[in-house]
Amino acid sequence: MSVVIWADGRLHAPTDRILTGVDHGVTVGDGVFETCAVYSGQAFALTRHLRRLARSAAGLGLPAPDEGRVRDAVAEVLAAAGDAGRLRITYTGGPGPLGSHRDEPEEQRPSLVVLAGPATRAASSRVVRVPWVRNERSAVAGLKTTSYAENVVALARAHRQGADEAVLANTVGELCEGTGSNVVVERAGELVTPPLSSGCLAGITRELLIEWAAAAGVPVREAAPGELPYDVLDEVLTGAAHLTLTGSIRNVSPVVSLDEHDVTVGELSRAAAELFQARALDDLDP
CATH class of the missing domain: 3.20.10.10 (D-amino Acid Aminotransferase, subunit A, domain 2)
Known part of the structure; x- marks a missing residue:
């Protein structure tokens, strides 16, 4: 199966252009993420993963992710993904300066990308x-x-x-x-x-x-x-x-x-x- 991607409120193909070249997650790695296994179309331990996503965002100094929005994106992606084995949630600082410094908090527009795709699980x-x-x-x-x-x-x-x-x-x-x-x-x-x-x-x-x-x-x-x-x-x-x-x-x-x-x-x-x-x-x- 191919990768199914959600960003900016809708689904995208893997070849779509999703993030701007000045997204702080791209320029300086200013972002956090979670990876979940998927069983029978459901993300495993999603609540714990979202809790850690929020902790990581706080530790990095990013605004708190909107959990409801993340859950909606996850549901949309998994509904379209069919037999996915892996879910990834990426949350970045969004468009920002080319250096390591950030925009002021009121100017920040964090980016959220959720995707699902295949996974290979090895017993050892x-x-x-x-x-x-x-x-x-x-x-x-x-x-x-x-x-x-x-x-x-x-x-x-x-x-x-x-x-x-x-x-x-x-x-x-x-x-x-x-x-x-x-x-x-x-x-x-x-x-x-x-x-x-x-x-x-x-x-x-x-x-x-x-x-x-x-x-x-x-x-x-x-x-x-x-x-x-x-x-x-x-x-x-x-x-x-x-x-x-x-x-x-x-x-x-x-x-x-x-x-x-x-x-x-x-x-x-x-x-x-x-x-x-x-x-x-x-x-x-x-």
Whole structure:
């Protein structure tokens, strides 16, 4: 299927010109976005995603998105998209100066673009470590912004090495996240994920996994600061620990290859993946 796009109150073809060349999201990456999986024509966990969209916009200093307008656009796009597997909501600063400074608040006209398209979901993931880091003290740490150039470079490196994701440390050597995923380490009989203080994104799938696994009696928790150093991945290579990725399209995806070496999937990691998929299909807006 092709991509279905909504902007300026109506649907567009993928070849239509939608954003002006001076949109601040285009010129300086001044925007935020959300990506949702789509099941049976409905965006998964849309309420949580819209809540995070508003948090990211506030953190970036953008006016609050009109949730009703966003929901209407989502409904229109999904009605026209048929069997879409992915929904993306992009919200930018709108037309603005060519530099990083913004217009005055009363002059801002934010842009909203919603689109739906196909998605491929893999049951497992292949990852590599990369030499670049997340800055946990960045002004946009924890915000889902459109400034994704670092992720593009890291993911391209992963693809050149036959992987589908790159995993990064932060500036103090802690395990942080993937370019578009959160990470979960299984060791010593529990699932442990880096804390938000590491600079990782507050992933919706990560959030739901913590809730759902805990409710099902699967040992899962956030790590204490410093508990998961980046070299914990060496334990994954030896089989002493296991690694899983979480994300809106991946869901919960156990890692089967790290740094071009096959690694084993842990029992808790496999159980978490099965639990999440079952719960997700049972409640599409948890």
